Amino acid sequence: MEKKIILDGIVVAKHVKDQLKNRIADLKEKGIVPCLATILVGDDSSSETYVRMKGNACEKLGILSERIHLSKDTTTKELLEKIAELNEDPSVHGILLQHPVPGHIDERKAFEAIAIEKDVDGVTSLGYGQTAFGFGDFPSCTPAAILEIMDYYKLNAEGLHAVVVGRSPILGKPVSALLLNRNATVTTCHSYTQNLPQILQQADIVVAAVGKPNFIKGDWIKEGAIVLDAGYNKGNIGDAEYDNCLEKAFAITPVPGGVGPVTISMLLKHTVQAAEKSLKFKVSAAK
Known part of the structure; x- marks a missing residue:
């Protein structure tokens, strides 16, 4: 029997960051x-932790992290003004609005205000559309991480049946589009899907993106499937039953240490890409 592969996101994230070091050094030599x-x-403690983690990851690699903390009473108008200010600032290459925002703010309106060339987190509808059409620069970071893991471990999606469980606009939908663009046959499932276990038993690739702990059971998994668990729930639990799915799967991501670390590395990669694009724009504008 073929040896099972544990898809180690920490190793993949390190590989991505190592590749970025020279690119960052080159940019700095050119004054960027x-x-x-x-x-x-607001004051959501989980969001504060995520922002701090992202900032620390930036700083370790030599990327500047500008942290803007607005009060929970901030209005949609005030948030839009801050985003507009960052859009106009040539020293800022990427903008990330931490989700969720307080309920009185129009989150979608705020996301849409981010300039496409600075949408390094892949949250705008324009960015999603470009991703679906196959020419987007910055797909949402978790879908990008899933593909990065597949590339690192040379897991080819072409001709395979991928089942994505979840249809959020920054995970389920874009990862379905990315896999389709890689010539997989994609089924996107959600809370209204009937006969989910039977559908998953046909899947060569399973993307767990439903946001419910241990939702996907081991006996739903086809022998030899690839399981990519993008879930992260309280207690370091993924959306798929790890031990039971491992028995059936050929390759699987652990939680933690799977998709999560690579998601952050994709954010860093997109920020560096955005800086490189801004340099090209400067050079062409000067000609």
């Missing part, structure tokens, strides 16, 4: 320091 602006609205 890649900069990610993170906006946190």
